Amino acid sequence: MGGLILCRSEEAQKPYYISCLGIYVYSLEELCYSIYNNIYLLGNDFVDEQLIEFIRNDTKDKWLADELTFLKEKKAGLRELVITILLYVDYYTKNEVDELRTLIDNLSALGTEERLKRRADNFLVNKKYDSAIKNYADILNQKEHSMKDDFYGNVFHNTGVAYGRMFLFEQAAECFKMAYQLNNKEESLKEYYMAAALAGIKVLDELNDEELRNSSMGEMDEISRKIMDSEDYIEVAQIGRLRSEGNFAEYSARLKQIFDKWKADYVAVSR
Amino acid sequence: MADEKKLIIGIDLSTDFIQASYLVSGMEEPESVILGFASQTYHIRTEAYKKKGENKWAFGDTGRKYFDDGEYLRVEDIVTKVMGEEPIQIEEEQYMPADILEGLFRYVERECIRVTDIEKADKVAICVDNFSKKLLDSICSVLERMGFDKGDILLLNRTESFVYYSLNAKEELYQRGVALCDFDGKRFAYSYMNYTNLENKTVVMVDSQKERIKATQEQEVDKELAGIAEKIFHNVSMSAIYLTGEGFEKYQHLEEFIKTACNRKRAFIGQNLYAKGASLGAFEYFYGGNYKNRILACEDRILADFDIDIMEREKPKVYRAIRVGTNWYMAGKKLRFIVDDAKEIVIHVKPIEKKPDQDIVISLDEFPKRPNRMTKLMLEIDFSSASVCRIALKDMGFGDFYKSTDKTIYRDIRL
Structure with missing residues (x-):
């Protein structure tokens, strides 16, 4: 049953920066949202003195700040601290908090490499590609490898996806190649072909499946056609027309606008 | 230790006069503050005095003396000027009325702090006779500049102050209703407070009337006031009546009026009702709960x-x-x-x-x-x-x- 949830604590004038997520929060509701949707990304030091002081002085919630201080003195872990916050703030339902509690418990039961992969996957889904790549690398650099080959293959595959979305196609191709060699999945091979084509590098002979390659190139062509119908492409084409019409002032202005946006977008995903 | 106690200041700000009272945690009743040292009075005129050739200000009796001696210039009608919002030209400089009001408030605050020996006032309540948004916004702004948080300020009208003052008295003094007569010499304002029960709550109502007094000779004034009292008090029972205002100090022999108005009820006369009511109102508003089941349905209250x-x-x-x-x-x-x-x-x-x-x-x-x-x-x-x-x-x-x-x-x- 829907409705309006009254925010009981205050909106901060000065936001709190969650460094592990790269975001600013102004309220306890936003803090809850950040916790709930990024639980894999939170370290044991997430609830620290700075966060507690933000809760106390900026959102003016003395009770929660005191409670977290008390729990920290009792050496409570991340699970207990975040669940306290989520149960206290009227944002998520009890069922939703219970689900998260179960998720955290399940995470604890996972091995180090699996937990790291969940964390890295979460960075990938949230478009934090640079962080995703670093975390995937952490898995591959572990001293001990306890998982099967296809697990590491999938790690390479996702690393390739992250590189691809940052337009680093050569690195992406190398990762997809490693992925296929470990997981033997057709998907990884197809991505290898596409990344290699975009990077302008030659596919290895031993990995060259002509039929699959042609099918992959066909898919790329189809994607290219769809891109030309997209709003973003149409906007760029319109800007190009301004130049050919001699409207240089507006052309420069709109071009700068679009470059600034792309730059900001790229900076955001390179975290 | 003195500075652990909470200090509430209640100020009655009218066009003509300003008065103050204070309430410190633990006190049962607010106390009035003497603002006029020379005259030993609780009230001083709502005026400010500026030294000629300097940006130096004085208030109350001291300022008045400097003005009488010719050293200072006088700024009258501060409240009216604050509402006008226009800068005031004094000698070669322009001054904002709100800044002058701030000086006056600071003077009053200093006096309250001096008599209580508490470093800073915790809450402040200002009672005004003109409850207009313009004036209230200006007062709020001045108080915030003085260091009060918005959440520590209460602004109320005179009717509300009267209600808080009355309800703080013994029940026998308001059980059957209570009246207030405020006479400044020209205007006579009458308020009658009573209450009724409504769905487990007590609704406190106040009816008010205003009359202009045409007479100026004391006997004639007495007759005119007695006539008004006869009309309004006829067949109205009440527990007590409060008389306030300059008019009751100016005219000392209003016998006919007193006989009519104060017959068969407790009667009190004084000039500090509003200032004390403001302190009591602040106490109730910020710390109280005595009036939880009471709804104040008087002027300027949302019904x-x-x-x-x-x-x-x-x-x-x-x-x-x-x-x-x-x-x-x-x-x-x-x-x-x-x-x-x-x-x-x-x-x-x-x-x-x-x-x-x-x-x-x-x-x-x-x-x-x-x-x-x-x-x-x-x-x-x-x-x-x-x-x-x-x-x-x-x-x-x-x-x-x-x-x-x-x-x-x-x-x-x-x-």
């Missing part, structure tokens, strides 16, 4: 509850945004809500008088569509009088996740 349907811990609930009997200037509210699959916001306006309830429904269709629980709305309820308010519902986005569009929907309500 309706404003309730909003909300969800709390997944259960539907009614949130009382504004309580009936709240002073309209102090009633303004800013509330934030998270939209959890809601299509509209419903505000129920429920008057206590015989008027129909109003349901103000604001559809959320005009706001941006976002994932659930990722839209915050700010609801602002702002009164311009006891019967008129404007509701503004604004999209606040959701922090850095979704920027605010600033889209705002307005509704005007007349009670």
